[in-house]
Amino acid sequence: MNTKSLLYCIAAALLGCATLAGCNSLPKSNARNGIKYQQSTVAHPLGDSITSIIINAKSVKCSLIAKSDTVPQNSVIELSQESKAIFLYLLCQPVNFQTDKIVYGRFMPWTRFTCAKGGNKVVHVEFDYSLKKWRILDHLCNTIVTGDTGTNNEQLMLFAQELFPLEPNLKLLSNKSTK
Amino acid sequence: MKKILGLLLSIFILGAAQAQTIHWLTFIDTTDKNVGSCDVMGRNILYGHFINEVNASLAPMGYKVSTHDICGTALSPERCKKEVESLKVTSPDDIIVFYYIGHGVRAFQDETPYPQMWMGQVNPNKCIPLQWVFNQLKSKGARLNVTIGMCCNNEDYVSAKTHPTFSVNYASPQMSGKKIKLIQDLFLGAKGNVIATSASPKQTSGAYNIPWYNDNVLDIYTATLCDIFDELEKINTNSITWDVLLTAMSRKIDYMTDGEQTPIHNTFLASAAVPSEKTPEVPREETVKKAKDVENDEEVDDSNLKDSLSEIFTALVNPNNPIAKRVEFAKLFEKEFADKAVVRNISQDGNIVVDKEDPETFLGRLATTNRILYVEVVDIQLSENGIEKLYVREIHHKQ
Numbered sequence: 001m002n003t004k005s006l007l008y009c010i011a012a013a014l015l016g017c018a019t020l021a022g023c024n025s026l027p028k029s030n031a032r033n034g035i036k037y038q039q040s041t042v043a044h045p046l047g048d049s050i051t052s053i054i055i056n057a058k059s060v061k062c063s064l065i066a067k068s069d070t071v072p073q074n075s076v077i078e079l080s081q082e083s084k085a086i087f088l089y090l091l092c093q094p095v096n097f098q099t100d101k102i103v104y105g106r107f108m109p110w111t112r113f114t115c116a117k118g119g120n121k122v123v124h125v126e127f128d129y130s131l132k133k134w135r136i137l138d139h140l141c142n143t144i145v146t147g148d149t150g151t152n153n154e155q156l157m158l159f160a161q162e163l164f165p166l167e168p169n170l171k172l173l174s175n176k177s178t179k
Numbered sequence: 180m181k182k183i184l185g186l187l188l189s190i191f192i193l194g195a196a197q198a199q200t201i202h203w204l205t206f207i208d209t210t211d212k213n214v215g216s217c218d219v220m221g222r223n224i225l226y227g228h229f230i231n232e233v234n235a236s237l238a239p240m241g242y243k244v245s246t247h248d249i250c251g252t253a254l255s256p257e258r259c260k261k262e263v264e265s266l267k268v269t270s271p272d273d274i275i276v277f278y279y280i281g282h283g284v285r286a287f288q289d290e291t292p293y294p295q296m297w298m299g300q301v302n303p304n305k306c307i308p309l310q311w312v313f314n315q316l317k318s319k320g321a322r323l324n325v326t327i328g329m330c331c332n333n334e335d336y337v338s339a340k341t342h343p344t345f346s347v348n349y350a351s352p353q354m355s356g357k358k359i360k361l362i363q364d365l366f367l368g369a370k371g372n373v374i375a376t377s378a379s380p381k382q383t384s385g386a387y388n389i390p391w392y393n394d395n396v397l398d399i400y401t402a403t404l405c406d407i408f409d410e411l412e413k414i415n416t417n418s419i420t421w422d423v424l425l426t427a428m429s430r431k432i433d434y435m436t437d438g439e440q441t442p443i444h445n446t447f448l449a450s451a452a453v454p455s456e457k458t459p460e461v462p463r464e465e466t467v468k469k470a471k472d473v474e475n476d477e478e479v480d481d482s483n484l485k486d487s488l489s490e491i492f493t494a495l496v497n498p499n500n501p502i503a504k505r506v507e508f509a510k511l512f513e514k515e516f517a518d519k520a521v522v523r524n525i526s527q528d529g530n531i532v533v534d535k536e537d538p539e540t541f542l543g544r545l546a547t548t549n550r551i552l553y554v555e556v557v558d559i560q561l562s563e564n565g566i567e568k569l570y571v572r573e574i575h576h577k578q
Binding site for chain 2: 066101102103104105106108110128130131132169172173
């Protein structure tokens with residue numbers, strides 16, 4: 001990634017954070033035939049303490065939780081400054097905080113981003129690209145909040161593919177659904 | 180008390196031993212923290228708007244009902260495997276319907292487009308493939324097999340399997356003659372096998388606020404199935420096939436979810452002649468079994484008891500039976516109720532009590548009316564003195 005792109009990502013991340021701090025997320029409703037997405041919990045902006053840990057994390061490590069046999073066992077990558085900026089940019093997209101639909105599939109995390117600010121100030125951000133959902137857990141791995149990745153899912157998957165190019169199922173999943 | 184009820188039930192069961200049966204196997208996850216409450220509603224609506232109406236439409240054709248309603252803590256892969264493997268078809272005209280509501284998943288590049296069902300647990304090695312259920316039921320020799328999985332079909336890190344590896348209407352519903360005929364056509368006008376699921380490969384299935392069910396939350400697939408069933412008599416056609424029904428559902432859900440959820444199905448059917456109506460015989464006193472035979476019988480379990488009672492009541496309301504015989508049996512059966520027993524009539528949606536009667540009035544009404552099509556026994560409480568409480572749901576002929 002060149003310098004220009006990196007600067008763009010950092011600027012977008014900062015803009016995203018500013019937007020996030022001020023916005024009130026509203027549930028998105030599908031007005032077709034009057035049906036509305038039913039949300040188990042309304043996706044809302046992250047609280048100050050969680051946002052602070054993520055934005056100001058001293059280190060962000062990504063582990064590939066679900067993997068095929070082609071990928072080495074201990075697949076943990078510490079994100080570079082560049083990658084951290086991209087991660088923040090993608091996480092802070094407003095679309096991630098608009099809905100948390102009830103779906104008939106179990107959350108099975110593919111990747112986990114561990115953001116550590118120091119001491120016990122650790123949060124984990126997990127993504128299930130197949131279910132198109134994310135969740136944030138505290139340092140004891142209790143779920144704090146969940147949401148839908150929505151239209152951002154493809155970008156998140158591409159980012160994961162960049163980090164773990166040997167994992168074939170990420171590529172398979174990024175194909176359009178078959179009907 | 181159960182012995183006496185067992186006695187009367189076995190009269191009826193013996194008399195109708197050769198009758199064909201529609202077997203319902205419903206597996207519904209009502210305890211999951213995310214979808215459990217939606218599925219409680221889904222189950223009520225499925226039974227109220229689909230299953231009971233099908234039973235009511237097939238009863239005049241002589242079809243008995245065998246219900247395997249597995250939900251709550253009883254739901255498990257082991258239970259599903261056991262129920263599917265042990266299901267017995269007693270007549271080549273039997274019909275089997277399998278319906279699952281709960282979480283699902285698909286293995287990467289699985290050969291089948293149909294998902295695996297979690298069955299209320301979290302071990303991916305214990306998921307039950309819908310295709311396996313379809314294949315098992317197909318091999319039982321029934322006239323028609325319908326296998327439906329309402330669950331997600333998203334791809335995730337589970338192994339591909341070919342088999343299990345270790346499991347408000349606030350009143351009584353009414354059905355017109357046209358709707359009854361359409362349902363009979365659907366279930367008896369073809370023989371073969373049907374498999375369907377609520378999402379295409381890689382898609383998820385969702386729960387929504389459903390405006391036509393008072394904004395209650397349930398899965399959109401079951402809600403759409405029951406909605407189409409409710410609207411059957413408005414369709415400008417004299418016959419309906421599984422392909423037409425399932426394609427209509429798929430298009431509707433695809434439209435409502437903006438392409439995010441598109442159900443799929445396959446039908447392997449051949450046309451069949453719809454048999455003519457039969458009149459189930461009202462039980463007679465002189466065919467009573469000896470009491471000592473009943474004492475040796477196994478305990479009649481709740482599900483069989485409810486189905487058998489429903490059968491008796493449905494025979495009682497059949498207008499093709501002479502009223503004199505119906506009234507005679509009503510007086511005989513009244514003795515099975517305890518003093519001060521109460522019969523409560525439940526609405527089609529939810530569990531609202533719409534009417535309360537004493538047994539004499541209830542049975543007398545059943546024996547003398549021509550308006551009731553089918554009576555479902557929802558719950559029963561027994562004591563040493565007899566039936567203490569009875570909860571029923573009635574389906575009426577539309578006037």
